[in-house]
Structure formats: C-alpha cells, structure tokens
Amino acid sequence: MLTRKFAAPADLVYAALTQPELLRRWHGAHGWHLTGCDVDLRPGGAWRFVSHGPDGAEMEMYGVFREVEPPVRLVQTEIHRGWPEGAALVTTVLTETGGHTTMTITAQYPSPEIRDQVVRSPMRRGAGEAYDRLASLLDHEKRDHS
Template identity: 55%
Template sequence: MTVTTPSATEIVLTRSFAAARHLVFAALTRPDLLRRWYGAQGWNLVECDVDLREGGRWRFVSAGPDGDRMTQSGVYRQIRPPDRLVYTEVFADQSYPGTTLITHDLTESAGVTTLTSTIRYATSQGRDTALRYPMKRGVAESYRRLDALLETTGES
C-alpha cells in the first residue's frame, strides 16, 4: 500500500487486489462481507449498518482489544458500482474537527483491481492528527484481511 499527501488536507491510499473490481466494490459495501475483513488486527465490526443509496447513512461499531469500541458513521454521496464510492465519515470520539470526505476509485486491469482512496479532512490539523495515528498499519492489516476474503469469495 502506498500513502501520499497531495495536499494539506488529503491522504491518498493506493492498494491493488488480485480480484475483479465488482468483488472489491461488494466488499466495501455489503455488511456480510465488511464484517469479515474491516478493521486492524484485533478489531472486528460488531455493528454494520449500510443504507447503500445516495443520501443513505452508514454506521460501523468496531470492538477491539481490552473491550475498546470505536464508532464511525456518515452519509453516502455517490455510488457508482463498480468504480466509485464517495461518503462522509465522522468518529463518535473524533479528535479533530469537521467531517471527512472519502472517495474510493476502483480500476481493473487483467483481473487486478487498484483501489485508490482519497481521504479529505476538513482541516490540515485534522489530516495531521490522522497521520500521527497508526492509520497506515491499521489499514494495511485490514487490507490483508480483505485479500484473504477475496481469495475465498470467487466470482459470486
């Protein structure tokens, strides 16, 4: 996974998966699949509500080590299967101001899907705060779990 910071308020994560684009899109949007991969090592989704329509809301509650909980939610802004998903995100115990906008763009070539995720924070301080967290490690661990899921999902 590559991580870049193209502007003062953005982080861009890029990762390729050995799977068809429609399968990766499904893994980003279907609760039954999200529950199987979303979260860093030791974290699992215990609540996963998805109203997959533009203007629809989503809400995830993750449980981690020592009973820690993390709640995040937002609103879907654009849904264009299988190549684009745009939504807002706010954490219940957020340590930075404002709403974050996340854009996932998916491209496929020869059965390999590249997921480019642009995370745009409301402020540069928000972006900098997120960069201080172990976000890169957590997302990388989560994407390894997604790899394992995609290997077993097949062409369904």
C-alpha cells in the first residue's frame, strides 16, 4: 500500500491521474518522460503508458479500467511489459479533507513471486519521485485556476 497526501482538491488530483495532457507533465521518476499515453476512462476501457528514460531505456505498462468513480476511486489492472506474466489489480482511493487529498493505492499481485520482484525493483524510489512531480504539478495547476 502506498499513501500520499496532496495540497489539492480530489477533483484536481483525479484529473492529474486520468487526463493524458496532465499525466505527460508528471508521470515517471526524474529523467523519465511519458511519451505514449492512451486513456479510455470507462469501465472496460484500456489504458497504456510508454515512458522513456536515461540511456534509451523504455518502459511500457498497460491494463483495463474496472471501476471509474470520479473523483474518488479507480480500479484497474496493470501489466508491465517484460515482467512475469500476470496483471496486478490496482485500487486508487482519493479522500479529500479541507482541500487536501490523501491518495491511497493498493496493488494486489497475482503471485508472491511477482510481488517480491516489484518490491526488489526501484519502483518505490520511482513512485516517490513521480509523486513529488505530481505535487509540483498540482501546486502549479491550483495557482493557475485561482
């Protein structure tokens, strides 16, 4: 489980998690850029992200939305190209209190082996850096819409 609090309302956080024009501005660790971003935001709709990073590295993730409840909940499958077979089930819940939003993400992996591989990967650092970038984007968006 990953939890992060943002100084922004839930509708803005939700938009940043689901709108390609905003996703391209923050998604990924430092040095990574989202170059492909397809989002069909509806139950049964597919999503696909392609990112490019240092030394020509490429990462692709994709899946299908199972639940779409703006601005409080997303449930989707997630598959990383090149990782062991099987999709994670990722649930994102946004809880707003006093103009601040707590994002809680829970990922269920199809096997302990895949879960362990994810834990050993640099995902924690990458997610932290990406959510720092998201916080900066949210601050910028709030100022522009004030």
